Amino acid sequence: MRPLTKLAACLLVLVANPLFAGEVALAPTVDAGRLPALGSSWLAANPYRARPVADEALAIGRDAYNQACARCHGRDASTNAAPAPDLRNLNRSCRRIEDDELKAWCLRDNDAYFAKTVRHGKVIVGVTHMPPWEGVLPQELAWAIQLFVERQAAGKP
Numbered sequence: 587m588r589p590l591t592k593l594a595a596c597l598l599v600l601v602a603n604p605l606f607a608g609e610v611a612l613a614p615t616v617d618a619g620r621l622p623a624l625g626s627s628w629l630a631a632n633p634y635r636a637r638p639v640a641d642e643a644l645a646i647g648r649d650a651y652n653q654a655c656a657r658c659h660g661r662d663a664s665t666n667a668a669p670a671p672d673l674r675n676l677n678r679s680c681r682r683i684e685d686d687e688l689k690a691w692c693l694r695d696n697d698a699y700f701a702k703t704v705r706h707g708k709v710i711v712g713v714t715h716m717p718p719w720e721g722v723l724p725q726e727l728a729w730a731i732q733l734f735v736e737r738q739a740a741g742k743p
């Protein structure tokens with residue numbers, strides 16, 4: 587093969603390889619049908635924290651997380667060796683608060699940050715570190731994913 591043809595072939599492999607399509611948000615094929623529907627305008631806080639909905643959301647969240655987020659954030663949100671940040675650390679400062687009211691305030695703030703980041707992604711100086719998920723990931727699945735990640739974080743210092 588001529589060097590130029592070889593180069594073109596390599597570039598084609600890189601572009602076509604899903605491992606290099608990091609900035610593309612791929613919708614999970616998980617049915618959120620059993621969770622209360624939330625509509626299209628995003629809430630500021632996680633509406634699924636109370637049981638028994640929370641129990642239902644956890645299993646759905648695990649599937650959706652592993653399909654949509656694990657390739658960057660690590661399988662089952664159980665490693666800090668993944669290329670993207672360990673999401674179990676997101677509510678770490680809230681976990682340490684003992685006062686109930688203060689803790690609830692902290693979690694609400696954390697929910698708002700989670701929703702904002704997931705919807706808009708992380709685009710820093712024009713470089714997509716994480717793609718935006720708005721329009722790809724239904725908010726039902728996003729909040730379920732958050733509950734799953736928090737469950738994985740429980741008991742972690």
Ligand code: HEC
Pocket residue numbers: 608609610651654655656657658659669670671673676699700703704708710715716717719723731
């Ligand atoms: C293509 C890789 C990729 C995928 C897929 C991905 N993320 Fe990310 N995510 C990143 C990177 C990289 C960062 C860190 C960006 C930065 O701060 O520069 C990040 C950051 C975040 C943050 C902020 C973390 C913090 O400590 O501030 C949240 C929340 C988040 N991602 C949630 C998710 C969720 C939920 C999913 C699945 C629906 C997901 N991500 C899928 C790459 C990805």
